Amino acid sequence: WLDFDNPYQTIDPGYIESAWWAIQRADERGLLERGHRVVNWCPRCETAIADSEVEYWDETDPSIFVKFPVVGRENEFLVIWTTTPWTLPANVAVAVNPAFTYARVRAKKDGGEEVLWIADELIEPVLKMGRYQDFTVLERLSGSDLVGMEYASPLAGHVPHQAEIRHRVVAADYVTLENTGLVHIAPGHGWDDYLVGIREGLEAFCPVDAGGCFTPAAGAFADMYVRDANDVVIDALGGYLLARRTITHRYGHCWRCKTPIIYRATAQWFLKATCIRDSMLEEIAKVKWYPEWAGSARFHDFVKESRDWCISRQRYWGIPIPIWHCDRCDGYTVIGTVADLEERSGTKIADPHRPYVDAVTIPCSCGGEMHRVADIFDVWFDSAVASWATLGFPRQREAFDRYWPADFITEGQDQTRGWFYSQLGASTVAFGRAPYKSVLMHGFALDAEGRKMSKSVGNVVTPEEVMNQFGVDVLRFYVLWANAPWDDLKFNWDGVKTIHRALNILWNVYRFPLPYMVLDSFQPASGETDRWDGSFVRSHIRDMPEEDRWIVSRVNTLIRTIDEDMQEYHLHRETRALAAFVLEDLSRWYVQLVRPRMWLDEDSPEKRYAYETSYYVMRRLIALLAPFAPHITEEIYGNLRQEGDPESVHMLDWPEADDLLVDAHLEADMEVIRSFDDAVATARQAGRRKLRWPVAETVVVTESVDVKAAIEDLNTLALNRANTRTVRVAFGTWDRILWQAEPVMRAIGPEFGREGPKVKALIEQADGTVLKAAIEREGKAELDGYEITARHVTFAEALPEGVFAAPMKDATVYVDVTLTPALEAEGYAREVIRRIQEMRRQLDLNVDDFIIAAVDVADERVASLIKKEEWQKEIAG
Structure with missing residues (x-):
């Protein structure tokens, strides 16, 4: 049911235009900006990457404590800590928390003295790390009192530009009481540092090129790859290095190539997400989230802290950013459509990709010539416009007006910072609203112990492995059945086997009446339109036996239940309800009740009712099951399909509950009988009396009027199920107890x-x-x-001799298994029937295969029974 002939692809010119149009809208609303900012940078891919494209795992890096010499004070230092020594050549400031207390400490080591500035609470651990033998606190000042203090770079002799910078202490509330309480600031290599730099007017010195190597501005470190330069920088610190350790911490990596990222100040194009942040938060509240906390907590919190979105990438393959820039006047223009570009450039655009579009120029109003900027879009922007690009907007409006915004989208938990966010941001920019009405955030597939699947651990289970062994439907149904869709799935083979068994039982239930239907040339009754519509069941429901009326009611109640759960995307409840209906209601109960009627004469109304009911229930059931088990339901439907029916089960209308066929009272009564049935089986087992052997009396002792009414209303059914001469209810107590x-x-x-x-x-x-x-x-x-x-x-x-008891819901069942001669004879006669039927099974005979059975019975009581016509029919069946 996927249109593989016409898939949407970001490579299509129409899709590209949708992205161009969106960025033009951003420019029109003042939400597009070119800025020189710090961004996540992949030195291998040589491009900026978004926050959502950064993957984190542990890396081991240097952890160093460095002394920055205070200007004008001999042998006095500010002590900072960093895990990125390679950023020290770009240092321009030191940050302190204005609310903290800092100590000026005279520290002694190896016969010498130094004066060190450290956060008051961190003196001892820092000095211990530096192996100082003794110290004296000379004075204590607040962080705000340190602001403005000047210092010199310990690398000034290696990086000439460092000697030109006026380094000073600045205030920053984000500084914590960790390590030394003083933070080295390099605005060209950190977002927080960059923001401090903007506020304080600091230079965003960034002597690192696109490949992650130092430029000549880094002096002695030029041409070195930054992470490889860590040890060289540390060695260059010489006596300014107070202590050196290593640290294992979470570090960002490029999602494509897994290279450790760096932070680098570059010129990029940004969507000003911070300007529409409040609007995005308002839109989140309008969307229906499954589960609710995915939107109100996780996504809301992420968007609340979101930054401006860097949408430009320094790559070749992708959607070209439609911005033309004039080197002469530094102006730029944003193109929204190919037609607009052709008109303004006077050039026919055969393909809006690079390199073709790069050659197109536009005359500038200043008399200069505009050239396209070399960047392409962030791929998350490509996916962000999918909700309208797939509908052909803005080229076409019909599908857009009909289907946008999307009713429903779904993705994994990680997409709160990925597709959920990119779509919301782009749509809020372009349309001022969310592009989706409801969102389901699904969990991840883990192993049975709740661990992430990993080849190195050896706990990976591939979909192909499950499908090859159990089939596609089993995997699909299991994943939906195992737990709520927003919870992580702990994959379990036993659960897969349970679903495999359930779908096999579905197939067997479907197959059960077919041989009899074929023998009787049964055709389900058509409705007024000469197509099957279930009207026969509707018009004859009052005349049908209880079990038919019950299963018809149950399947319509099931439709109600599935509808309600569908509204909240409780897919686990739906699949569990469907599985329970197949296993419990159909296989364990209805098929057992209706089986004897399959042996009735062809023209028997009760047999016709059994056929029509079985067909009705299966048609309704497979329509419900189709989204969850599409292949087996398609196969069943293909065999049940009547002339004039749609070609596929997936083309049927979604079932609607027929309220006139729902009998809640009968369903409640039948639940009592089923509980009674289980209790009878338990009591018989205790009394060592098999179900095929009749018993004289079964008594239900209860104080429940509902139980009493159910047993009395469905007494014939209770008699047959218990294989007993009488079933009666004793209210409160039984005089034989x-x-x-x-x-x-x-x-x-x-x-x-x-x-x-x-x-x-x-x-x-x-x-x-x-x-x-x-x-x-x-x-x-x-x-x-x-x-x-x-x-x-x-x-x-x-209990009296021969009486055995078992509990049922709101009652106790007592079964008298004492045998009379007549009961014993009937029991043996039923054993004869069972053995003949078992022989038929062993010989693999069909229902319509004719046999001659010779029975040699020594007991005249048994012989007289099996000679009777009704018993001979049962034997033949």
């Missing part, structure tokens, strides 16, 4: 003292049923002159 009295010695001992053993014996010998009744009636009873209350005795059921 006996009670055995058991003394409570912890109460008897303290009250009766030495008479306790006698009282104990009296209770054990008493008629428990009589004693229980007396205590319940009077609150006490007398035994040989001793007053006995509920404190002194408990009562345990003492």
